[in-house]
Amino acid sequence: MKVSRIRAIAKKELIQIRRDPLSLAMAFLMPVMLLFIFGYAITLDVNNLETVVCDLDKSMLSRELVAQFGESDYFTIIDSVHSQGEIDGYLDRGEALVAITIPQDFSEDIKKGRPAGLQVIVDGSDSNTATIALGYVSGVTGLFSKRISLRQSPPLIDTRVRVWFNEELKSRNFIIPGLIAVIMSVIAALLTSLTVAREWERGTMEQLISTPVKTQEFILGKLIPYFLIGFIDMLISVLLAVFLFDVPMRGSLFLLAVLSSLFLFGGLSLGMLISIVAKSQLVASQIAMVATFLPAFLLSGFMYTIANMPKPLQLITYAIPARYFVSILKDIFLKGNALNMLLFETALLGLFALVVFAIANKQFKKRIE
Amino acid sequence: MLLRIKEMIIKEFIQVFRDRRMLAIIFITPVIQMLAFGYAATTDVTNISTAVYDLDKSLESRELVQRIESSGYFSVKVHVEQADEIQDLLERGKVIATIQINRGFSENLKKGIPSSIQVIVDGTDSNTATVAMEYINRIIMNYSGDLSRNIETGTPTIDLRARAWYNPDLRSRNYNVPGVIAIVIMLTCLLLTSMAVVREWEIGTMEQLMVTPLRPIELMLGKTIPFAAIGFFDMLVVTTVAVFWFHIPIEGSLLWLALNTAVYLLSVLGMGLLISTISRTQQQAMMATFLFYIPAVLLSGFMFPIENMPQVIQYGTYINPLRYFLVIIRGIFLKGSGMDILWPQTLSLFLLSIGVVTLSSLRFKKRIQ
Numbered sequence: 001m002k003v004s005r006i007r008a009i010a011k012k013e014l015i016q017i018r019r020d021p022l023s024l025a026m027a028f029l030m031p032v033m034l035l036f037i038f039g040y041a042i043t044l045d046v047n048n049l050e051t052v053v054c055d056l057d058k059s060m061l062s063r064e065l066v067a068q069f070g071e072s073d074y075f076t077i078i079d080s081v082h083s084q085g086e087i088d089g090y091l092d093r094g095e096a097l098v099a100i101t102i103p104q105d106f107s108e109d110i111k112k113g114r115p116a117g118l119q120v121i122v123d124g125s126d127s128n129t130a131t132i133a134l135g136y137v138s139g140v141t142g143l144f145s146k147r148i149s150l151r152q153s154p155p156l157i158d159t160r161v162r163v164w165f166n167e168e169l170k171s172r173n174f175i176i177p178g179l180i181a182v183i184m185s186v187i188a189a190l191l192t193s194l195t196v197a198r199e200w201e202r203g204t205m206e207q208l209i210s211t212p213v214k215t216q217e218f219i220l221g222k223l224i225p226y227f228l229i230g231f232i233d234m235l236i237s238v239l240l241a242v243f244l245f246d247v248p249m250r251g252s253l254f255l256l257a258v259l260s261s262l263f264l265f266g267g268l269s270l271g272m273l274i275s276i277v278a279k280s281q282l283v284a285s286q287i288a289m290v291a292t293f294l295p296a297f298l299l300s301g302f303m304y305t306i307a308n309m310p311k312p313l314q315l316i317t318y319a320i321p322a323r324y325f326v327s328i329l330k331d332i333f334l335k336g337n338a339l340n341m342l343l344f345e346t347a348l349l350g351l352f353a354l355v356v357f358a359i360a361n362k363q364f365k366k367r368i369e
Numbered sequence: 370m371l372l373r374i375k376e377m378i379i380k381e382f383i384q385v386f387r388d389r390r391m392l393a394i395i396f397i398t399p400v401i402q403m404l405a406f407g408y409a410a411t412t413d414v415t416n417i418s419t420a421v422y423d424l425d426k427s428l429e430s431r432e433l434v435q436r437i438e439s440s441g442y443f444s445v446k447v448h449v450e451q452a453d454e455i456q457d458l459l460e461r462g463k464v465i466a467t468i469q470i471n472r473g474f475s476e477n478l479k480k481g482i483p484s485s486i487q488v489i490v491d492g493t494d495s496n497t498a499t500v501a502m503e504y505i506n507r508i509i510m511n512y513s514g515d516l517s518r519n520i521e522t523g524t525p526t527i528d529l530r531a532r533a534w535y536n537p538d539l540r541s542r543n544y545n546v547p548g549v550i551a552i553v554i555m556l557t558c559l560l561l562t563s564m565a566v567v568r569e570w571e572i573g574t575m576e577q578l579m580v581t582p583l584r585p586i587e588l589m590l591g592k593t594i595p596f597a598a599i600g601f602f603d604m605l606v607v608t609t610v611a612v613f614w615f616h617i618p619i620e621g622s623l624l625w626l627a628l629n630t631a632v633y634l635l636s637v638l639g640m641g642l643l644i645s646t647i648s649r650t651q652q653q654a655m656m657a658t659f660l661f662y663i664p665a666v667l668l669s670g671f672m673f674p675i676e677n678m679p680q681v682i683q684y685g686t687y688i689n690p691l692r693y694f695l696v697i698i699r700g701i702f703l704k705g706s707g708m709d710i711l712w713p714q715t716l717s718l719f720l721l722s723i724g725v726v727t728l729s730s731l732r733f734k735k736r737i738q
Contacts, residue, residue: 022649026656033660038667041678048676091534093710094696124536125544125703128496129674131414135503142510163502164459166492174493183663190659194652201572278390281651282564286394288655289560293663294402298409303672305497307416313408327462334493335460 001220005213009221013195017225024229027191031183031233032240035176039245042175046132051075051098052090054082059107065118068144069100074136087121097123098133165334176247177329178302180237184260185296185322187233188267189274191226193288196275196364215364219357223268230264241333250336256329259346263325266353267292270321273360296322324349373583377591385565385595395557395599396606402553403546403607407615410545414500415442420464422449427475433486433512437468442504455489465491466501478516535703546617547702548671550607551694555637555665558600560658562641566592567654570645585734593638600634611702620705629697629711632718636690639725646732665691693718 017024051069055062069075078096081087090096101119109116120137122130166173199205208218238256241247271288278284298304299313300322306314317323324345331337339346386392419437423430438445446464449455458464469487477484488505492498536543569575578588608626611617619626640661648654667673668682669691675683686692693714700706700714708715 020650020652023652023656026653026660030656030660034663037664037682041668041682042673046674046677050676092704092706094700121534124534125699126674128541128544130536131500132503135500135507138507139503162487162489163492163498164489166495166498168492171495174495186659186663190656194655198652280388280391281655282561282568283388283390283394285560285564285651285655285658286391286398286557289556289659290394290398290402293659294406294556297666298406304409305414305494307418308414310408313405316405330493331462337460341461 001214001216005217006221006224009213009218010224013222014225027187027229028233028236030187031237034183035179035237035240038179039172039176039240046129047073048076049074049098049129049133049136050078050096051100052087052096053077053080054084054087054099054101055080056104057102057106061107061110062102065102065141065144069140072136072140091121091123094123097129098137172245173247173334174330176241176245177333178300178326180234180241181300181322181325181329182293182296182302183237184230184234184263184325185267186292188230188264189271189288189292191229192223192268192271193274193284194281195222196272197278197281197284200279201281215361219272219360219364223265223272226268227264230268231261234260234264247333249333251332252338255339256332259328259342259349262346262349262353263321266321266349266356269353269357269360273356273363276360276363295320299323300326302326318348319352321349321352370587374587374591374594377583377587378594381591381595385599395561395603399553399557399603399607400610403549403610404614406549407542407546407611410542410549414497416444417442417466417497417501418446418464419443420447420449420455420458420467421445422452422455422467422469424472425470425474429475429478430470433470433509434468436512437505437508440504440508442501459489459491462491465497466505468505542615543617543703544699546611546615547698548695550604550611551691551698552666552671553607554600554604554634555691556662557603558596558634558637559641559662560655561599562593562596562638563644563648563654563658564651565596566642566645567648567651571650586730589642589730589733593642596638596641597634600637601630604630617702619702621701621707625707626698626701629694629701629715629718632715632722633690633694636718636722636725639722639729640690642733643725643729646729646736665689670695687717688721690718690721693721
């Protein structure tokens with residue numbers, strides 16, 4: 001392996017990248033734009049649930065309960081209706097997510113010490129929001145009954161809940177590190193997935209084969225320029241996360257840089273492998289898309305908890321580098337974990353990079369022969 | 370004219386199907402994605418890994434732990450023996466919640482003195498944390514209620530009767546799978562259209578097409594009809610998987626679904642064509658596709674409710690075809706909504722399609738001249 005030949009390939013690739021300024025601009029623009037939009041747009045916090053109220057009781061107590069719903073940030077009362085039939089329309093059209101019906105004898109029941117029924121309907125089609133909405137409803141009614149109950153003995157058990165690592169429960173704090181992992185997975189594969197396929201398609205590969213360059217030199221040389229681009233992308237993303245979105249950075253930046261490099265190396269090698277196998281850019285692009293974005297998005301534990309997936313699928317997630325990168329980023333950002341806590345992730349990320357790089361080398365050799 | 374378009378369509382199909390791998394990608398990857406994501410995409414919070422630190426070791430404390438475990442939401446992974454284990458477990462991410470029952474718990478209960486329970490939740494994933502806290506509170510409150518009932522026969526003041534419509538079991542899969550259909554179809558069609566058209570420019574075969582007597586409109590139709598057909602076929606395949614494999618109910622009309630799919634595909638193909646007219650190389654087309662696709666997915670309401678996004682971004686979502694199609698497909702699948710309810714979405718999608726197709730054909734024509 002000769003450094004001079006690697007340098008020559010890298011230089012050639014850099015010239016090629018420079019010749020396509022639009023792609024280069026997009027490579028830098030992508031993380032900025034995506035993080036910028038999503039950092040602001042994406043929140044899992046559920047509030048302002050559109051609510052319709054049907055108060056059949058029309059008493060002091062029922063009005064007080066409605067007021068209590070209205071005052072909480074979680075519910076926005078969009079209308080009061082007079083019959084239950086009207087509620088259906090609101091739910092069907094999706095204009096309201098929650099419907100609360102207070103029955104006629106609500107206040108009388110309470111005064112007589114009987115349990116008063118309260119009917120709540122939620123739109124269950126978004127089960128996540130619905131579950132959270134139901135939780136809020138029981139929170140508000142719990143407070144209400146506490147307030148009105150005349151002979152309320154203090155609750156026997158006093159639960160003291162504390163939250164660690166993300167004390168204010170800001171969803172942004174875990175979404176941003178997760179997004180960085182997803183965006184970088186995609187970018188890494190995108191950057192390299194067309195490079196080799198393009199050489200084949202344009203017929204320049206034959207020329208390269210006739211040079212004395214060796215497989216490893218060729219692949220390393222091709223990787224280096226894209227590694228630089230990827231690293232700058234990563235840097236931009238972290239800066240945006242910390243300074244624009246105020247995500248706390250509790251761990252070591254140096255560790256983050258080292259582990260990101262490892263991740264990038266794996267991701268770029270994967271792109272390269274796709275490019276070598278696919279031979280045509282059209283096929284390569286489809287494979288890159290399927291192999292990176294959706295797995296990184298859905299199977300990395302970023303959005304959906306891996307522990308809740310069926311066992312075979314859980315096994316598949318071990319082969320997805322984004323899985324390790326997501327937990328590395330969250331841990332370094334929010335928990336301030338050091339390397340000794342991240343050994344498992346680091347080891348598997350390294351293993352992934354090595355295996356993919358080796359396969360890419362092997363596949364490439366076959367093609368030349 | 371019809372004859373020329375027919376010839377062109379045949380040529381396109383030959384081109385797409387000549388590459389075996391392309392064939393596999395078009396027909397198999399949507400199914401694989403559908404299967405993987407149908408299983409992965411569950412936001413149900415269950416099996417929250419939990420550590421219990423029971424210092425009391427009494428009948429009562431064991432009863433409480435038993436209730437937490439049998440609720441189905443928590444799976445008690447560790448029984449902690451020493452206080453410092455808790456920190457370690459949380460930092461390593463081995464557990465999401467820890468529950469500490471202090472010494473004297475049962476004695477206090479018997480004496481009627483409020484006793485406290487300490488709960489620590491990993492807030493990294495704020496969504497799971499919120500739900501976990503809600504569940505713990507509810508279980509402990511119930512337990513506390515049962516205990517006080519034994520002591521002084523108090524009754525709960527409000528009896529909450531909650532129901533979820535459209536998805537009574539609150540299965541998140543029912544909500545997510547129709548969404549996955551929409552994004553899988555979009556990915557395949559978008560990438561196929563944008564790349565395949567640019568490819569002709571890049572390789573230089575577009576010039577050859579231009580010297581044939583084909584008119585621009587014929588050229589465009591000939592290029593897009595095959596992709597529309599492929600998209601429609603893919604839609605059929607993944608919908609079949611959703612219904613027969615995942616048992617997602619289709620409450621609404623299939624005909625109405627097909628009609629809306631056609632409009633949706635038109636808009637996606639229009640977007641793909643538009644990308645192909647602004648890109649010079651396949652690399653650019655691929656990047657531009659990503660730059661459009663990722664925001665389109667994340668800002669569609671697929672997982673993050675649009676109402677929670679900042680106003681400016683909400684306006685931006687009006688040009689996202691996925692936004693409308695998600696409402697349509699979820700409405701048809703889960704609510705059985707028909708034209709009377711979904712017509713605003715269908716109309717918007719239709720207008721958007723016309724807009725995009727017009728814009729892209731204008732640009733296409735300009736590029737030809």
